[in-house]
Amino acid sequence: MRLVLTTWNINSVRLRIDLVAKLIKQVRPDVLCLQETKCIDDAFPLKRFKRLGYEHIALNGQKGYHGVAVISKWPFEDTNVRTFCDKVDSRHISVAFGEKAQLTQPLVLHNFYVPAGGDIPDPALNPKFEHKLQFLDEMKACEPLHPRGGDRHILVGDLNVAPYENDVWSHKQLLKVVSHTPIECEKLLAAQTEGEWVDVARERIAMSEKVYTWWSYRAADWTVGNRGRRLDHIWVSRALKDGVSDFSILRDARSWERPSDHVPVTVTLDV
Template sequence: MNLTISTWNINSVRLRIEQVQRFLKERRPDVLCLQETKCPNDKFPLKELQSFGYPFVVHMGQKGYNGVAILSRFPFSETSVMEMCGRQDARHITVTLAPQAKAASGVVIHNFYVPAGGDIPDPDVNEKFRHKLQFMEELRAWGGRAKPTATPAILVGDLNVAPLEHDVWSHKQLLDVVSHTPVETAALEELRQEAGWTDAMRHLRPEPEKIYSWWSYRSPDWAAADKGRRLDHIWVSDDIKNAVRSIDVTRETRGWERPSDHVPVTAVLEL
């Protein structure tokens, strides 16, 4: 059985629900994980999203910012959330696929939205950056893969870090820019390696290929400038890394009307 999973920072699910519908219609993933839904739970467009052919939906949100959701063709046997840094700020949600998912039954899917960190890469003067580093330290302590025999798992989301040299348009120019500073990239890679996760994108498409999933709104012509960063990730537990058959970035969504500054990343696993 193939399991297709997509992750997308949608930057307001209500504002861009037609884009969600279009993407689902064109790509038909089995599971879509959204970040930055910017929607309180009582305003979440649950029925509309379910009408797109995804009857199983879980979400955790708040007004105006943050928020995560998972849409699925398959039911869940379990769902849960984690509070990070002592805050209830809707940055994580997880599900376990139920037996109806057949070969993917029991696979755990974690959806994270890591804090962006503001503009100044100094935790002493920038509380947002301090929060980001604390979040990443707690994420590292959690790990997500406590035992080698743990259930196969997939971790996706806007991790707000471009960890490798060719995950940004200019490694040298962005070393002092939040999302590519050495303290962030080291923290993310240490978390990934220590806990037993494989970066699915770089597993199939290693460096030096340049790969981006985000382009700033500040660029007057994002496509021509192409000054992107790979902030959106799909990781798989090491025990299923060889099940990854393909992974790609749906770059064209960045050119849709009123787009998110992020684009979907989609992986296909043969489980």
């Protein structure tokens, strides 16, 4: 069965619900993972998504901050929320697909919003950065994030780290900027390696090519200089690697009216 899966940090789902609808009509994902939804579960625009054809919705939200959601045409077998760093701050949700979705083998999907980490890349001076590093360490240590053998798992989200040199507009200039510091890159890649995950973007796009999914609001015109970073990721377990048939980043979404600073990332794979 073919799965079209999109991940997007929407930066307020209620504010940008029309942009989500535009994305859905353009990409037509079977499953949409959102981060930074910024609303409590009771305020989530369920009716709008159901009108768009998505009957199955798993939420982990909070008022005004963070929040993750999985919006799906496929029914869930199970949903789960994990907490990290002893904080109840709505940064993870996972769903399982199986017989209800007419799959012959189980499929587990994790949706993450990793802490941004503030502006100062020193855990002794910046509690937000300390939290981020601890969060990445806990991702590495979390056994359910370690698919083995034939496990069919997918991990997506705004992981808030651009781990490789060409995941940022200037490796040298961003080495001391949060999201591309060596310690963050090390910890994210350690979590990826521990779980034996495959980074779909870098599996399909040469390391020599620049790849971005985020452009700061601080630039008056984000296209000038193209100062982006690849903060949004799709990882698959090794059992799913050969099933990936397409991967795309909807760069144009950064120019939509009142856009998120992130753009949607989509993978197509056989499951």
